[in-house]
Amino acid sequence: MTLQLSTLLAQAGNRRDEKTGAISVPIYQTASFGHPGLGQSTGFDYSRTSNPTRLVLEETLASADGGVKGFAFASGLAAIDAVLHLFNSGDRIIVTEDLYGGTYRLLEKVFRPLGLDAVYVDTSDTEAVALALQDPRVHGIFIETPTNPLLKIADIRVIANMARKRNVLSIVDNTFLTPVFQRPLELGADIAVYSATKYLSGHNDVVAGAVVVRTPDLAERVGFYQNAIGSILGPQDSWLTIRGLKTLALRLQKQQDNALLIASWLKTLPTVRLVLYPGLPDHPGRDILERENSGFGSMISFEVDSASRISGILSGLKVFLFAESLGGVESLITFPSVQTHADLTPALRDRFGINDRLLRLSIGVEDADDLIDDLRSVL
Amino acid sequence: MNYRTKLIHSGIDRDPYTGASSIPIYQTSTFAQPDPEHPGPYDYSRSGNPTREALEHAIATLEGGSQGLAFSSGMAATSSVFLLFKPGDHVVVGSDIYGGTYRVLTGLFKRWQLNVTFADSADPDTFRKAITPATKALFIETPANPLLNITDLKAMVQIARTHDLLAITDNTFMTPYLQRPLEFGFDIVVHSATKFLGGHSDLIAGLAVTRDESIGRHLKAIQNSFGAILGPQDSWLVHRGIRTLGVRIEAQQQTAGEIALWLRKNPAVRRVFYPGLDDHPARDIHLRQASGAGAVLSFELAGKPEVLRLLKQTKLALPAVSLGGVESILSYPAMMSHASMPRQERLARGITDGLVRLSAGLEAPDDLMADLEVALT
Numbered sequence: 051m052t053l054q055l056s057t058l059l060a061q062a063g064n065r066r067d068e069k070t071g072a073i074s075v076p077i078y079q080t081a082s083f084g085h086p087g088l089g090q091s092t093g094f095d096y097s098r099t100s101n102p103t104r105l106v107l108e109e110t111l112a113s114a115d116g117g118v119k120g121f122a123f124a125s126g127l128a129a130i131d132a133v134l135h136l137f138n139s140g141d142r143i144i145v146t147e148d149l150y151g152g153t154y155r156l157l158e159k160v161f162r163p164l165g166l167d168a169v170y171v172d173t174s175d176t177e178a179v180a181l182a183l184q185d186p187r188v189h190g191i192f193i194e195t196p197t198n199p200l201l202k203i204a205d206i207r208v209i210a211n212m213a214r215k216r217n218v219l220s221i222v223d224n225t226f227l228t229p230v231f232q233r234p235l236e237l238g239a240d241i242a243v244y245s246a247t248k249y250l251s252g253h254n255d256v257v258a259g260a261v262v263v264r265t266p267d268l269a270e271r272v273g274f275y276q277n278a279i280g281s282i283l284g285p286q287d288s289w290l291t292i293r294g295l296k297t298l299a300l301r302l303q304k305q306q307d308n309a310l311l312i313a314s315w316l317k318t319l320p321t322v323r324l325v326l327y328p329g330l331p332d333h334p335g336r337d338i339l340e341r342e343n344s345g346f347g348s349m350i351s352f353e354v355d356s357a358s359r360i361s362g363i364l365s366g367l368k369v370f371l372f373a374e375s376l377g378g379v380e381s382l383i384t385f386p387s388v389q390t391h392a393d394l395t396p397a398l399r400d401r402f403g404i405n406d407r408l409l410r411l412s413i414g415v416e417d418a419d420d421l422i423d424d425l426r427s428v429l
Numbered sequence: 430m431n432y433r434t435k436l437i438h439s440g441i442d443r444d445p446y447t448g449a450s451s452i453p454i455y456q457t458s459t460f461a462q463p464d465p466e467h468p469g470p471y472d473y474s475r476s477g478n479p480t481r482e483a484l485e486h487a488i489a490t491l492e493g494g495s496q497g498l499a500f501s502s503g504m505a506a507t508s509s510v511f512l513l514f515k516p517g518d519h520v521v522v523g524s525d526i527y528g529g530t531y532r533v534l535t536g537l538f539k540r541w542q543l544n545v546t547f548a549d550s551a552d553p554d555t556f557r558k559a560i561t562p563a564t565k566a567l568f569i570e571t572p573a574n575p576l577l578n579i580t581d582l583k584a585m586v587q588i589a590r591t592h593d594l595l596a597i598t599d600n601t602f603m604t605p606y607l608q609r610p611l612e613f614g615f616d617i618v619v620h621s622a623t624k625f626l627g628g629h630s631d632l633i634a635g636l637a638v639t640r641d642e643s644i645g646r647h648l649k650a651i652q653n654s655f656g657a658i659l660g661p662q663d664s665w666l667v668h669r670g671i672r673t674l675g676v677r678i679e680a681q682q683q684t685a686g687e688i689a690l691w692l693r694k695n696p697a698v699r700r701v702f703y704p705g706l707d708d709h710p711a712r713d714i715h716l717r718q719a720s721g722a723g724a725v726l727s728f729e730l731a732g733k734p735e736v737l738r739l740l741k742q743t744k745l746a747l748p749a750v751s752l753g754g755v756e757s758i759l760s761y762p763a764m765m766s767h768a769s770m771p772r773q774e775r776l777a778r779g780i781t782d783g784l785v786r787l788s789a790g791l792e793a794p795d796d797l798m799a800d801l802e803v804a805l806t
Contacts (some may be wrong), residue, residue: 079666081623081630082751082758088740089764096750098502098623098635124501125475127656139516139542152475156654164541165516247458254458257474257658278533280504281657282633290456364465374473375459385465389472 055114055230056299058379062110063292066102077289078102078244097285099277101213103290110295111250113277114229115242117262119269121276122288124226124246127152128281129259131160132222133243135275136190136268139165143190144182146173146204148197148402150245152393158393168192174202174335179209183216190219193239196226196335199386199410200403201326201353203335207342210238225377230302231345236417241272246283248377251294252301255378256287301379301415308421309413313350315422321429323407324353348413349376351386354429357406360385362428365381369416376412381421384410432606432706433675439487452483454665474661476653481664484636487671490625491605492618494638496645498652499664503601503621505567505657506528506635508537510581510597510619512651513644514565516542523550523569525578525778527599527621528766530568551711553584560588566595572602572715575727575762575786576779577702579711582718583587587616595644602626606678608719611640617648624753625724628670628677631754632663677755677791681724684797685789691798697735697782698804703729725752727762730805738799741784742804745797752788757797760786 063075078101083094093102095141102130111120123129128275130153137143145157147170157168171182173193182188191213195204206222213220222234228249234242244250246258263269276282283291306329313327328335339346354360363383364372369382374390384390391404401404413421430438444453455478460471471477481499489497500506507530514520522534524547550561550569567589571580582598589596597617599609604625610618620626622634639645651656659667673801682705689703704715705722715722730736739759740748746757750765760766762780770780789797 079631081627081633081754082747082749084747084749088737088748088761098504101633123656124505124660125656125660127475127654128501128505128658131657132654135537136542152654154655156656159498160512160651160654163515251458255456257458257478257656257660259656275537278504278529278537279508279657280500280502280529280633280635281508281655283504284501284633284660284663286662287660300668361465364462371461372465373459373461378458382459388465 057111058113059295059298061107062295066106067141075103075106075289075292077285079285091316093419096281096377098280101285101288102282102283105291107283107288107403110292111260111262115233115235115262117242117261117264117285118266119165119263120271121261121272122246122283122291123259123261123276124281125257126243126247126259127156129261130156130223132167132272132275132279132281133241134161135279136219136271137166137326142169142185142187142188143192144169144171145192146177146186146194146197147171147201148200149194150198150223150238151393153194155393157303158162159286172202173204173209174204175207183212183218190221192221192223194223196328196347196349198226198390199384201328201349203328203352205338205342206234206239208239210234214238222390226349227343227345227347227372228302229297230299230400232343237260237342238384240268246291247375249292249302250298250378254375256290258283258287275291275354302345302348304415305413306345306420308415309348309350311418311422312411312425316350316352316425319429320353321355321359323406326351334339350411350413354406354409354410355407360406360409361416364410366428367424368427370411376410379410381414381416382412383396384412386410435491436606436675437672439490441483441486443650452480452665452668454758455480455660456661475656475658478661478664481659482660483707484659484664484668485801487668488620488636489638491671492610492638493596493609494618494640494645495642496639496649498637498648499659499667500635500637500652501657502535502633503619503623506619506637507599508533509648509651509655509657510617510637511543512540512605512655513595513647514543516564517542517544518565519546519561519563520566520568521546521548521556523573523580524548525567525573525576526570527574528769530599535556544755550580550585551578553581553588556586560592560594564592564594566597566599568603570599572704572723572725573765574602575784577709577725577727579702579704581714582610582613582615590614595737602723604674604678606674607721607723609637613718616640616644623751625678626653626671626674628668628674628753629755631749632666634659634667636737650737678721678724680791681789682721684794685724685787686722687794688789688798689800690691690729697730699729699731724789725786726789727784727786729781730785732742733763733782736783736785739804740793743794743800745800746787752786754788755791758788762786
């Protein structure tokens with residue numbers, strides 16, 4: 051029987067504890083597992099290698115994305131780190147230019163010194179990607195779509211297909227849309243990575259990361275790094291992420307409904323110059339999402355008319371929390387140029403359009419009118 | 430302050446807002462910023478979390494270092510330390526280090542062109558010969574696993590100073606309660622906190638402490654960039670474990686000492702390896718640099734059939750991987766920690782088919798000995 055994603059998510063971890071029948075999977079807060087006999091194993095030896103609670107999360111992630119195997123990590127960056135270890139010193143990879151500042155920092159401060167060369171390309175420009183892929187030194191492509199914070203859309207299907215033909219590994223950071231709205235592996239990508247801190251766990255109470263891979267060979271290699279480097283997710287945080295996944299479909303629908311209302315309203319304001327939301331009819335990537343995905347998400351970026359307004363907005367909001375992160379049930383507002391993207395050089399920020407008038411909203415599940423009233427009071 | 434008092438009061442051991450005697454588990458990813466122009470002390474839990482920070486402060490105090498950092502496993506701590514180096518750098522590593530460290534060096538860091546030579550750190554002259562102009566660090570473990578070989582910390586620091594190397598050691602077996610390498614001049618200490626520091630076999634965690642503030646800042650930047658952090662629940666559990674570290678180690682060490690002496694008299698036992706025994710070749714060196722022999726010992730039976738029998742018969746000691754918990758654990762290096770090593774190589778290192786490792790727990794020593802007696806007969 052093929053189950054809908056919402057069914058699969060709601061029942062994650064059910065029927066696992068055969069002994070007690072507990073509906074919710076137990077939190078296996080253990081380091082080691084006793085062996086029934088020498089050379090025998092229950093399937094679990096040491097929790098870094100595999101832990102029953104983490105395994106339920108990893109299996110749920112794999113089936114949600116239609117991959118062969120999922121892996122849970124200590125943070126989104128630890129997940130991305132594990133994937134970047136698939137490359138070698140001297141390799142070159144194409145990376146979405148306006149990507150998350152933490153990924154940029156990892157590439158520039160950790161992996162560039164090790165000899166991995168990242169070249170930054172506007173991946174919403176499929177022709178630019180095709181051109182970059184002609185470089186024979188390119189071994190991988192790492193796409194973020196929609197991008198953070200400018201919400202540009204890449205055509206995963208076309209890019210993954212081009213990459214496959216050139217034997218280039220394709221990786222998609224699917225944090226913003228999750229398998230509920232976008233399934234990169236089904237579109238042809240090799241690997242999906244997540245900051246599970248965001249929508250997957252969804253309550254701003256966990257820092258976690260995830261990787262889902264398409265082939266057994268990739269599963270073996272990522273599994274080796276996860277165990278060798280040991281950047282695993284603990285049992286408590288694994289359990290909280292499973293708990294979050296159960297309401298993922300429900301949350302995302304409500305958050306998207308709210309986001310569409312708020313984005314449309316923001317566009318009517320004289321103090322707002324630009325509204326970036328992939329669900330708006332005039333968004334340049336909307337067609338791709340309509341064709342390949344089932345939703346637009348709930349991240350909105352907008353530019354106000356004057357930088358002098360920013361401080362008053364951030365301190366005047368009562369419902370929106372001024373904090374880093376996104377994807378939780380509570381709405382957050384972020385000032386990308388000084389928070390999430392502070393590690394980019396000023397020149398790069400200017401080129402991408404991450405200026406000092408740009409604000410990013412992560413829309414939660416609160417009442418849409420309350421959120422609009424809150425924004426109205428400062429705009 | 431007496432060291433046992435320090436374990437309870439290591440600095441941040443009270444919640445500043447409510448006075449709660451235990452730091453709350455800050456199960457949060459992010460922190461609201463009251464003022465855009467003046468960021469608060471915390472912005473995102475990967476970069477800093479109050480629960481994790483209390484633990485990081487505690488281990489820095491206990492090791493006598495400037496910066497403590499908590500990671501998602503001992504291997505994540507060790508891997509993060511190796512990220513301090515660049516392609517082309519060379520590191521000399523003790524030949525009997527933990528198998529997981531060996532695996533990450535040969536299976537992962539080698540591909541990023543970190544060059545490694547394994548050398549016997551118990552013999553400083555041999556070890557010194559492995560140093561090249563590209564060498565940037567030495568990495569050792571003492572006592573080493575599973576034969577409890579001892580490395581002279583002072584000799585290693587001397588080598589490091591002469592050749593301008595970072596001196597790094599894995600202090601998992603001793604913990605700072607028994608041995609504080611930074612006080613001898615080591616630069617970085619790493620731990621699998623899964624073992625004695627956590628102490629209850631109920632979590633996976635790693636810790637690193639640096640002596641120098643600038644290396645501490647570099648490693649903290651790696652922790653934040655690479656993101657292999659320890660979650661708040663596990664951070665809280667390690668901190669909780671540290672509060673009883675002194676009493677646990679004292680009792681476990683006492684038991685290990687009694688069992689070592691008793692095993693030596695058992696006719697089925699060929700040899701006993703324990704740094705507290707008077708026939709251990711480096712006992713003097715060990716007791717010069719540590720205040721006790723620890724709670725891990727190894728012993729040799731005639732061969733594999735005898736070991737299989739022991740592991741089957743024992744009722745109290747748990748046959749499992751890992752060590753350092755309140756429960757005694759018996760492990761069989763030939764088929765567990767060193768299974769991936771070719772047999773000849775393993776035998777050359779003295780890890781025979783009859784070798785068994787015991788991590789003494791908190792059970793009554795008489796019960797453990799009675800149980801072993803039956804299983805060995």
